[in-house]
Amino acid sequence: MHLNKRFVVAGLVAVVASAAVVGGFIVKSSLVKPSVAPLEPYRVTVEHEFAVGDFVESVLVTGGRTYVAAVSPTGAAGAWVWIRNADGSTRRIDGVGNNLAATPSGRVFATTMNGQPTEPQTLEELIDGRAVRRATFERGALINGLAFSDDDTLYAADSLGGCIWQWTAGSVKRWRVDPLFAPASLPGIPGINGLRVHDGALWTVNSSTGTVLRVPLDGSAVRVVATGIPGDGFDIDGDGTLSIATHPFNTIERLTSGGVRTTLGTSATGIFGPTDVQVLPDGDLLVLQDGGAFLSLLPPPIRLLFPDAPSGASAVLLRLHAPDGRDDAH
Secondary structure, eight states, rough: OOOOOOOOSHHHHHHHHHHHHTTTTTEOOOOOOOOSSBBOOOEEEEEEEEEETTTTEEEEEEEEEEEEEEEESSSSGEEEEEETTTSSOOEEEEEEOSSSEEEOOOEEEEOOOOOTSOOEEEEEEEEEEEHHHHHHHHOOOEEEEEOOOSSSHHHHHTTTTEEEEEEEEEEEEEEEEOGGOOOOTTOOOSSSSEEEEEETTEEEEEEETTTEEEEETTTTOOEEEEEEEOSSSEOOOOOOOEEEEGGGGGGGGEOOOTSOOEEEEOGGGGSSSSEEEEEEEEEEEEEOOOHHHHHHTTTTHHHOOOOEEEEEEEEEEEEOOTTTOSOOOO
């Protein structure tokens, strides 16, 4: 996606310090920045407001419930999954939170992210208000996107390791490694980030190279679908249209299956720190944004790369309504 909050803050600060030229205060980077495509702004309303500094990371709607996961940069105890039921009541599961995914039958899973490089991430199933551990990933893996295929196989994007993991029948294995998955920009910016299954393939984005990738499930060659979009979380509808959050770049981008790109929201329309997108059945979008929580953890040199970063904004769950006269999101 961009500069990613899921990276260990202490490690990121260290690499940023080494990248900055003290005195001249120059940060050299091949950081990909999106150029605003033709703008088709969606009207924005607030679905739910979280606290300032909440590191909200993933949104999922399934089985009549809305799930939001928040990561903690310092310890697993600070992570959580917020759940809103169909009747409007809410609850929260503490101690787990990073990425969310649901099986075709509706089982809901979350990964942990506790900010500690010595602790491996885990896969948890959310059952009756509690988290039940199903798997543990290899130490050092940075899971940054989940998706289930139709046969209930889980795929997990590893932003740091440049690979995709697979979980099935209780076991985790490294499924595919490709140079196109690896981080290749300013230290701390993730590689592949976000994951969806569509039309016989996994779709992912590489935040550091700004590429959108199609990864066939049959093992054939990975294909670059688009460039210049440093995505984070995204969703894909039945027509193959992607709606992509560009986290610290404060835009929501739409990319059709034919390669047509438009921008649906910017900081001027209230988009600050978008981390994930969920396409709703009526074509509206749910957009989760951290309000600048991640950037507030970084030292001043790196913040200068993102001049639109807000200060003290709340994390929120937004609804983006398609412009009048449109009955879908395509």
